[in-house]
Amino acid sequence: MLSTPRRLLPYVLLEDGRVLAAGGHDGSRTLGSCEVFEPDTGRWRPTGALRTSRRNHAAVRLADGRVLVVGGSNGVTVGALASAELYAPDAGTWTAAAPMGEARNDPAAVVLPDGRVLVAGGTDVDLRPVRSAELYDPATGTWRPAEAPGFVRGGSGTAVVLRTGKVLFASGLQAELYDPATGHWEKAGAVGGAAGTHRLGHTVTLLPDGRVLVVGGITSRAAETAEVYVPERNAWERVEDPAVPREHHAALLTGDGMVLMVGGEHSSRGTLASAERFDPVRGIWAQAPTLHEPRGEAGVVWLHRGTVLVVGGVNELGPLDTSEEYVPATPVVAQAPQEP
Incomplete structure (x- = not known):
């Protein structure tokens, strides 16, 4: 179990195989x-605390193994944070990083092929969309x-980074592509x-x-x-609908090339415990083992x-401090092509 219930945070796979919850x-x-x-032990243990309490922040693992955390909100007096910090896994400590140019709550962040970090969008202190982007070196x-970007x-x-490097x-109504080589945005489909x-x-x-499933x-x-x-083709195509409509769920590519989708919420069904697997080759969904407890x-x-670690979240009883592990029928003991 986690030391405390947690929701509204990213979980980061560290270089040595451990998982960071910040x-x-x-x-x-x-x-x-x-x-x-x-x-190795199946346990969570404390590590150094953030310099600034935050939720709805973004976190990415850098090429040198450190973790960059940016933005979010403190949920009390500040609706959006510009601050950033760096986690050193070997020391288990956080140090201040230069702040972003703009405060951003719930931004999108990704590590580019050249090691820089692109952060885009989010909302400001008044919950208004921020239509801007910046780069961390x-x-x-x-x-x-x-x-x-042209849109929020x-x-x-x-x-996600495509094979082309773009x-x-x-998100929203219009997807976009950012090209690191030119620094320009273009519409995606x-x-x-x-x-x-x-x-x-x-x-x-x-x-x-190389395709992207949404x-x-x-x-x-x-x-x-x-x-x-x-x-x-710079185009979108429909694939088979999942069996259960859902939002605020979680999904990732597993080592067998399938996409595992778990939990989430639905307006009429509440928090979900169901899970499904998508086969990209056949373009179809299949039922996966149900979670031990519903979690969005x-x-x-x-x-x-x-294997896949499913952790934290929330259901009708409140935020969760539990975790569970999904074991595919034939586990592939290697790092998956995409890190969440």
Whole structure:
């Protein structure tokens, strides 16, 4: 079990196979405490606390193994944070990083092929969308403005790096591509995608063949549909709908090339314990083992031993401090192609 219930935070797979949980919300307060999961013992243990308590922040693992945490909210006096910090896994400590140019709650962040970090969108202190982006250079420890996207962006886990090196940001009504080589943005497919809907509270997963799977969301149309982005044609295509409509679920690519989707919420069914697996080759969904307890906003992390850690989140009883492990029928003991 976690030391405290946690939701509204990203979980980061460290270079050595451990999992970092930093900050979040326990149901009554925003957290500054942090802990790491050690697969060898199956236990969580405390590590150094964040310098600033935060939730709805973004976190990425840098090329040198450190973890960069940016933005979020303290949930009390500050609706959006510009501050950033760096975690050193060997020492278990946090140090201050240069702050972003703009405060951002719930931004999207991704590590570019050259090691820089692109952060885009989010909301400001008044919960208004921030239509801007900026770049962090780990070599110099500095930020600089990037070209602004054409549309509002945001949401942890809604951006993935394609084989071309471009970054797909899939949220809202219009998906966009950022090209690190030119520094410019361009539209990714048609408005609304193949399902013709706005997406928020969805998942975005890079597939082994280079396509991108997008599933679910807070609108009824989004919740019940799934689609893939095809980079070669800059177009979206519908795939089979999942059996259960859902939002605020979790999804990741497992070592066998399948996408595991777990939990989430639905307007009429409440918090979900169901899980499904998507086969990118056949384009179909199949039922997966049910979670031990319903959980929305959970974290999912691919472990080096070939299993999936499902942790935290929330259900009708409140935020959760439990974790569980999914074992595929034939575990693939290697790092999955995509880290969540």
